Amino acid sequence: MLTKCPECDLPVSDKAISCPHCGYPLKNESTSKRRKQAKRRRLPNGFGQISELKGMNLRKPFRAMVTIGKDDEGKPVSRLLQPEAYFETYNDAYQALLEYNKNPYVFQNALTVGELYEKWSSKFFEEAGKAVIESTRSAWRYCKEIEKLKVTELRPKHILYCMNEVKIDRKGVIKTATPQIKDRIKITFNKMLDYAVAYDLVDKNCSRGFKMSMLINSKYDPDVRHHIPYTDKEMKILWENIYKYEGIDIILIQCYSGWRPKEMELLRLENVDLEKGIMIGGMKTKAGTNRTVPIHSKIYDLVKKRYDESVEADSEYLFTGKTVFSSGKVKYHRYRYTDFWEDMKFIVETLGLNPEHKPHDGRDHFVTQAKKYELNEYAIKYIVGHTITDITESVYTTRSDEWLKSEIEKIK
Numbered sequence: 001m002l003t004k005c006p007e008c009d010l011p012v013s014d015k016a017i018s019c020p021h022c023g024y025p026l027k028n029e030s031t032s033k034r035r036k037q038a039k040r041r042r043l044p045n046g047f048g049q050i051s052e053l054k055g056m057n058l059r060k061p062f063r064a065m066v067t068i069g070k071d072d073e074g075k076p077v078s079r080l081l082q083p084e085a086y087f088e089t090y091n092d093a094y095q096a097l098l099e100y101n102k103n104p105y106v107f108q109n110a111l112t113v114g115e116l117y118e119k120w121s122s123k124f125f126e127e128a129g130k131a132v133i134e135s136t137r138s139a140w141r142y143c144k145e146i147e148k149l150k151v152t153e154l155r156p157k158h159i160l161y162c163m164n165e166v167k168i169d170r171k172g173v174i175k176t177a178t179p180q181i182k183d184r185i186k187i188t189f190n191k192m193l194d195y196a197v198a199y200d201l202v203d204k205n206c207s208r209g210f211k212m213s214m215l216i217n218s219k220y221d222p223d224v225r226h227h228i229p230y231t232d233k234e235m236k237i238l239w240e241n242i243y244k245y246e247g248i249d250i251i252l253i254q255c256y257s258g259w260r261p262k263e264m265e266l267l268r269l270e271n272v273d274l275e276k277g278i279m280i281g282g283m284k285t286k287a288g289t290n291r292t293v294p295i296h297s298k299i300y301d302l303v304k305k306r307y308d309e310s311v312e313a314d315s316e317y318l319f320t321g322k323t324v325f326s327s328g329k330v331k332y333h334r335y336r337y338t339d340f341w342e343d344m345k346f347i348v349e350t351l352g353l354n355p356e357h358k359p360h361d362g363r364d365h366f367v368t369q370a371k372k373y374e375l376n377e378y379a380i381k382y383i384v385g386h387t388i389t390d391i392t393e394s395v396y397t398t399r400s401d402e403w404l405k406s407e408i409e410k411i412k
Helices: 029-037 090-102 113-127 130-146 156-164 179-198 232-240 248-255 261-265 300-312 337-351 361-372 377-384 391-396 401-408
Strands: 002-004 011-013 049-052 062-070 076-080 168-170 173-175 278-281 291-294 320-324 330-334
Touching (some): 049 090, 062 090, 113 130, 113 179, 130 179, 156 179, 232 248, 248 261, 248 300, 248 337, 248 361, 261 337, 291 377, 291 401, 300 320, 361 377, 377 401
Antiparallel strands (some): 002 011, 049 062, 278 291
């Protein structure tokens, strides 16, 4: 828009600082610069919003907010930028939003359990072993019903629900979580919420505030019931029916080695030395991890047969199961605790054994027989992986594999 210069009366732009004809100053230069500096850059769509809080005499009047989603009516839902939302200038707030949008993070008030699992597992699975990844994914199938629950609303009762109430379809059979799956569910929530606390997504880890004994029904938990060793008659029946039913050989191997069911599941071929007659494995405690267990002469052929079958199936594990598809194709897999439990129930019922037998009873049978045949007390602890508190024995005494083998052979 044109106006007239008050000095020379010639036409001049109303935005001009001085008259181009006579040089007469039309505007204060400092005012013009200040206005130019105050020009604000517009944020791209979806980047967030900046508001100036006026009339409050604030040192940092510019508030930055980000859009985290939409409500049921389709309207944007905004949250204050974290960890800082208030700034001295508009451009400071603008720059903070740009930095946030380079690597957006999830706000705790909007984060769901399912979203937390995806964020945590993407990092956890990078370093976890294949077996841990598989068991974690299997356990998470029981947690699908609470995936949309906000993490801030998660409580122990929800984890309890997943462990004891949720049922899923496993190969056409509707099942609740086994004791091993329940344990993995608890471990998953422990680690997942530790991650959430570390990244300020939640204030505390509600999963670590209770013990497994508070969550698991004792009649399903093999660690809180009295184990039952096999009788001489039952052992005779098992030996007479060896290989007649799947899993009998595994029960017998357990009875002469003392492995926990989960430890047997994880026994790797590379840790079975048939020439030396030893197996190396174990878990749960420091004393139980990577311990040496001699192969008793009575089960040597059983172990060798399993070993040869796994080599032929190109399996990494000593105990290998198989799945036969309708097409006739066979896929080999690690023989799992659930497989052992299902086979064992069938064996117990079919052979008329004590119906109270559970997967850990073979371990109890080994200890019972070891004491019956007066094995060295330390030999028993070394083999089953119990902690030795005697300093002389645990620190200053070295026991050879030959000594352990001579002790275990005392069992008839």
